Amino acid sequence: MAIQNLLLRMADDALIIGHRNSEWTGLGPILEEDIAFSSIAQDKIGHSLALFTMLQEFTGLTPEQAAFSRNAQDYTNCQLVEYPIGGYDFSLMRHFLFDTAELLRYQLLRDSSFEPLAKLAKKVVGEIKYHVFHANTWVVQLSAQGTEESHSIMQQALNTCYPLALGIFEPSKVEQELVDTNIFLGEKHLQNLWQDSIKETLQKAGLILPSLTDETVGYGGRYGYHTEYLQPLLDEMTEVYRLDPTAEW
Amino acid sequence: ERLAEFEAKILRGEKIEPHDWMPKEYRRQLIRMIEQHAHSEIIGALPEGTWITRAPSFKRKMALMAKVQDESGHCQLLYNAAETLGKSREAMINDLLIGKSKYSNVFNYPAKTWADTAVIAWLIDASAIVNQVANSKGSYGPYCRALERICQEESFHLRYGYHNVVTLATGTPLQREMVQEALNRWWRPIMHFFGPPDTVSEHGAILMKWKVKMASNDDMRQSFLKQYLPKIFELGLTVPDIDLHQDAETKQWIIGDPDWDEFFRVINGDGPCNAERLAVRRTAEENGAWVRRALKKNTHAYTVPLS
Amino acid sequence: EELDQFQTFEVFCREKTGAHHVHVGSVHAPSPEIALSFAKEQYGRRGKVLNMWVVKTADVYVMDEQDADMFETAGEKGYRDVVDYARVRDRIDAFKQKQQTILE
Amino acid sequence: EELDQFQTFEVFCREKTGAHHVHVGSVHAPSPEIALSFAKEQYGRRGKVLNMWVVKTADVYVMDEQDADMFETAGEKGYRDVVDYARVRDRIDAFKQKQQTILE
Numbered sequence: 001m002a003i004q005n006l007l008l009r010m011a012d013d014a015l016i017i018g019h020r021n022s023e024w025t026g027l028g029p030i031l032e033e034d035i036a037f038s039s040i041a042q043d044k045i046g047h048s049l050a051l052f053t054m055l056q057e058f059t060g061l062t063p064e065q066a067a068f069s070r071n072a073q074d075y076t077n078c079q080l081v082e083y084p085i086g087g088y089d090f091s092l093m094r095h096f097l098f099d100t101a102e103l104l105r106y107q108l109l110r111d112s113s114f115e116p117l118a119k120l121a122k123k124v125v126g127e128i129k130y131h132v133f134h135a136n137t138w139v140v141q142l143s144a145q146g147t148e149e150s151h152s153i154m155q156q157a158l159n160t161c162y163p164l165a166l167g168i169f170e171p172s173k174v175e176q177e178l179v180d181t182n183i184f185l186g187e188k189h190l191q192n193l194w195q196d197s198i199k200e201t202l203q204k205a206g207l208i209l210p211s212l213t214d215e216t217v218g219y220g221g222r223y224g225y226h227t228e229y230l231q232p233l234l235d236e237m238t239e240v241y242r243l244d245p246t247a248e249w
Numbered sequence: 250e251r252l253a254e255f256e257a258k259i260l261r262g263e264k265i266e267p268h269d270w271m272p273k274e275y276r277r278q279l280i281r282m283i284e285q286h287a288h289s290e291i292i293g294a295l296p297e298g299t300w301i302t303r304a305p306s307f308k309r310k311m312a313l314m315a316k317v318q319d320e321s322g323h324c325q326l327l328y329n330a331a332e333t334l335g336k337s338r339e340a341m342i343n344d345l346l347i348g349k350s351k352y353s354n355v356f357n358y359p360a361k362t363w364a365d366t367a368v369i370a371w372l373i374d375a376s377a378i379v380n381q382v383a384n385s386k387g388s389y390g391p392y393c394r395a396l397e398r399i400c401q402e403e404s405f406h407l408r409y410g411y412h413n414v415v416t417l418a419t420g421t422p423l424q425r426e427m428v429q430e431a432l433n434r435w436w437r438p439i440m441h442f443f444g445p446p447d448t449v450s451e452h453g454a455i456l457m458k459w460k461v462k463m464a465s466n467d468d469m470r471q472s473f474l475k476q477y478l479p480k481i482f483e484l485g486l487t488v489p490d491i492d493l494h495q496d497a498e499t500k501q502w503i504i505g506d507p508d509w510d511e512f513f514r515v516i517n518g519d520g521p522c523n524a525e526r527l528a529v530r531r532t533a534e535e536n537g538a539w540v541r542r543a544l545k546k547n548t549h550a551y552t553v554p555l556s
Numbered sequence: 557e558e559l560d561q562f563q564t565f566e567v568f569c570r571e572k573t574g575a576h577h578v579h580v581g582s583v584h585a586p587s588p589e590i591a592l593s594f595a596k597e598q599y600g601r602r603g604k605v606l607n608m609w610v611v612k613t614a615d616v617y618v619m620d621e622q623d624a625d626m627f628e629t630a631g632e633k634g635y636r637d638v639v640d641y642a643r644v645r646d647r648i649d650a651f652k653q654k655q656q657t658i659l660e
Numbered sequence: 661e662e663l664d665q666f667q668t669f670e671v672f673c674r675e676k677t678g679a680h681h682v683h684v685g686s687v688h689a690p691s692p693e694i695a696l697s698f699a700k701e702q703y704g705r706r707g708k709v710l711n712m713w714v715v716k717t718a719d720v721y722v723m724d725e726q727d728a729d730m731f732e733t734a735g736e737k738g739y740r741d742v743v744d745y746a747r748v749r750d751r752i753d754a755f756k757q758k759q760q761t762i763l764e
Contacts, residue, residue: 565721591721616714617695633705
């Protein structure tokens with residue numbers, strides 16, 4: 001089922017990036033930013049919960065079973081989201097590139113023929129708009145309006161993140177079916193919108209897109225090929241759940 | 250003269266506001282107390298924070314994230330309240346990192362298992378609330394207003410913690426054992442949380458008169474025991490204190506000696522996690538320095554927040 | 557300076573000690589000092605106003621209306637509110653019930 | 661080393677229920693946009709916030725507490741002399757007059 005493929009990769013993306021960004025809770029560069037970034041991570045986990053709940057209709061698995069009992073090769077998140085949080089520059093740049101795509105994706109999905117997904121999209125678009133507002137503000141603040149030092153740090157983060165971010169749009173094997181059934185207009189279309197959208201902020205931030213070399217592009221995630229970082233993340237995430245998956249936690 | 254008017258105002262139950270006249274000692278003691286409360290919030294976020302990535306369900310994960318986020322939020326509110334007294338936030342953070350200013354001793358112990366986070370969220374937040382509710386009737390406006398919002402948000406922590414402990418205590422044998430062991434580890438630090446019996450604590454008297462400190466350590470401990478021991482026993486859990494008993498007539502709970510030497514040893518830096526907590530805090534501050542340098546570039550002179 | 561081009565100031569008052577400052581309205585005035593005296597005139601008359609702030613309206617940054625949708629879902633996050641953790645009573649009673657039957 | 665301190669903004673929230681913006685606290689931030697984003701998270705992550713203002717603390721003019729006694733009389737004695745108030749009064753009326761004519 002094409003819709004299952006779409007729901008699962010969206011759920012996996014949101015869960016893994018929410019999990020990674022939650023690692024900043026209590027450790028952010030500034031107290032107020034710590035609070036803001038944690039809210040964004042919580043929203044992501046909330047979105048993944050909503051998507052896994054939708055998937056339950058098809059799979060019969062509860063969100064916990066779906067999320068806490070799969071190994072890396074069964075995960076379909078893009079590789080960008082599984083990388084360790086690194087410095088605040090990496091996490092911010094990933095947040096900017098990922099959430100710009102996420103907002104555009106949910107805006108498109110408001111007209112999806114798959115009713116539950118259209119309903120969810122309408123509900124969360126406001127939240128994600130704030131995520132993008134937050135990301136844009138910080139990228140511009142630390143690049144154009146920051147110091148020489150912060151500008152070069154952010155440029156370097158963009159050089160690292162941009163090739164990985166292209167993995168968000170890696171077409172799945174059900175792409176055409178999604179487009180034909182008007183569930184989703186397709187990753188290609190989304191990527192075009194995304195290229196224009198990030199260009200605007202990057203110009204304001206005085207950052208330039210890196211030139212691409214094929215092997216750095218972050219493809220593979222949609223087909224279960226992941227970096228060495230994902231399995232340790234999943235082992236940690238499920239450490240308590242695995243003590244007794246049948247218990248109520 | 251001004252001191253008399255100041256004390257009369259407090260007696261009438263009015264609040265002192267940032268621009269009012271106040272004795273130097275009042276300002277100093279308030280900054281010390283609010284600063285320590287703020288430090289305890291940011292350091293308190295660390296033991297629980299390590300379990301966010303291992304929370305066993307979506308709701309627990311989101312709730313623990315929201316709880317630790319609240320602790321950063323409360324720290325921000327409290328630093329603001331202390332800043333209205335004229336000490337900048339960076340100076341307070343600096344005093345924390347160089348060990349000059351203290352934080353609540355209970356966070357110098359490790360959260361060993363998931364059940365530890367449940368006991369922390371319930372009983373340590375409950376202890377903090379006993380303290381905060383008392384202080385929220387104090388004399389300094391900005392601190393009371395901050396505590397008003399903090400107490401509202403803490404009510405979620407308490408309910409979340411209790412729900413978590415109850416789920417474990419009424420769950421599988423493994424869960425029940427895990428929460429009993431956590432309770433055994435945390436009981437003594439919780440008894441220490443309210444501070445040594447009042448005869449020993451030297452700040453007492455003047456702070457009470459100026460409504461900076463609103464209740465004695467023993468009264469607060471007793472209020473905690475009265476409210477929460479019945480709930481612990483109701484779940485069939487025990488506490489590691491063979492001398493603990495309730496006085497037949499006065500209904501007061503009498504506790505065994507929680508070893509105040511250990512309390513003073515740990516508060517002066519010799520607990521299991523003292524070094525680790527400050528090290529993590531220092532790393533976080535250092536990692537964020539480039540961000541703060543970038544932000545500071547285009548700002549004007551610092552002004553003391555208003556209220 | 558141009559006196560008859562009066563700018564507006566937003567006015568905030570604290571009614572009694574311990575309370576928050578509340579926005580009560582705005583005044584036209586050429587300078588903050590005069591704005592404060594007008595504000596006292598207009599808003600200080602009724603009750604005993606203890607403290608007053610004025611701010612040039614131009615200095616107030618507003619989250620614009622069409623961004624209000626960013627706040628919309630804030631209220632629905634049950635996981636961080638008390639309400640989601642209420643049904644504890646029945647779980648304890650069920651547990652005590654089970655303990656009872658084991659003892660017999 | 662010189663501490664990296666930056667400015668604060670005072671935050672005012674309007675809740676769904678209340679009509680007035682109420683002062684809820686302040687945030688450290690380098691710019692109004694970031695201050696708004698911080699304020700939304702710190703003071704708007706729970707419940708019923710509809711709208712938010714932020715103002716640089718430095719832009720807030722405060723009626724000093726010592727002047728509080730100036731207010732005390734307001735409650736009892738009504739009119740109170742302010743030096744050039746009379747001259748400024750008719751100027752405001754003139755200003756309002758002019759506004760009126762422009763509007764018509």
